[in-house]
Amino acid sequence: MGIINNKATDPNKILPLTYPWAREHYKTGVSNNWVPEEIAMQKDVEQWKSASALSEKERRLILWNLGFFSTAESLTANNIVMAIYRHVTNSEARQYLLRQAYEEAVHTDTFIYCCDTLGLDPDHIYNMYNTIPSIKEKDDFVVNLTESIFDPDFTTAGTANIQRFIHDLIGYYVIMEGIFFYAGFAMMIALRRQNKMVGVGEQFEFIMRDESVHLAFGCDLINTIKKENPGAWSGSFAEQVTDLVRQAVVLEKRYAYDACPDGLLGINADQFSLYVEHIADRRLERIGLSKMYGTENPFPWLSESTDLNKEKNFFETRVTEYQTAGNLVWDD
Ligand code: FE
Numbered sequence: 001m002g003i004i005n006n007k008a009t010d011p012n013k014i015l016p017l018t019y020p021w022a023r024e025h026y027k028t029g030v031s032n033n034w035v036p037e038e039i040a041m042q043k044d045v046e047q048w049k050s051a052s053a054l055s056e057k058e059r060r061l062i063l064w065n066l067g068f069f070s071t072a073e074s075l076t077a078n079n080i081v082m083a084i085y086r087h088v089t090n091s092e093a094r095q096y097l098l099r100q101a102y103e104e105a106v107h108t109d110t111f112i113y114c115c116d117t118l119g120l121d122p123d124h125i126y127n128m129y130n131t132i133p134s135i136k137e138k139d140d141f142v143v144n145l146t147e148s149i150f151d152p153d154f155t156t157a158g159t160a161n162i163q164r165f166i167h168d169l170i171g172y173y174v175i176m177e178g179i180f181f182y183a184g185f186a187m188m189i190a191l192r193r194q195n196k197m198v199g200v201g202e203q204f205e206f207i208m209r210d211e212s213v214h215l216a217f218g219c220d221l222i223n224t225i226k227k228e229n230p231g232a233w234s235g236s237f238a239e240q241v242t243d244l245v246r247q248a249v250v251l252e253k254r255y256a257y258d259a260c261p262d263g264l265l266g267i268n269a270d271q272f273s274l275y276v277e278h279i280a281d282r283r284l285e286r287i288g289l290s291k292m293y294g295t296e297n298p299f300p301w302l303s304e305s306t307d308l309n310k311e312k313n314f315f316e317t318r319v320t321e322y323q324t325a326g327n328l329v330w331d332d
């Protein structure tokens, strides 16, 4: 028994299932299927080309988010395929990882589509992870956090290695996908609510919905490894994890202030900071740790309003129906 280090696992035998939750996340992923080309960009192109539709601050915020996500998505895809897949040998968990890898390819495609339709300079967008310090700091933080499992000699044998593996999974799932994506989601969806760059905003909503499932899978994976290897989750290890989350929150706030320095109509970096604290608490609780901030959600509309839009969009714009209402899972 075990989701890692199980010599008895035959990775080609998916039935009978040991972890039905992994299969459920797979099915949710499939029912959320979408591709960026389904979303019209005409209005966005008009606004982007117009001299007056968007302020300089809004343009900067949009570029910062496209810059961060364009490279963060492929970083995540590489993590799954090159590192996590090798160590998680259970079949239904691997089936989910393949689904997630596909979704990351769709997300990568989304930013190609945005660059193409808006006529953005790819050298500018795809170099922001080198040229913009607050973006570089987030990417560097995750790359450093997840060094061990990229080591070709790394195995998950023994308590110290299991801790390293959990530590790296927290880097990918809880910090990258669970914290570093969320100020950007809030910014782009806030703009969308003001009818600015609605196509890009809708794509961010679809990505956010996918990411909420990635995060749920990641936390279930972490919690399963914890349960199956109780010696790995010591008090000092839990403190170390909490401290990583604290550092990640600092970086994500810095990013929010950098992308949105003086505030825009109805939204400002202080609110994004509160939102980051709120979601960091939710992530800590999700992996069995105490919350740190006790901050209320400054954007209660973020999950609810996007649920409604989504359903409306699906019925208005789609021929195919991938989505059923019962599968809308949000974890903001
Ligand atoms: Fe993604």
Ligand code: MN
Binding pocket: 076, 104, 177, 210, 211, 214
């Ligand atoms: Mn993801």
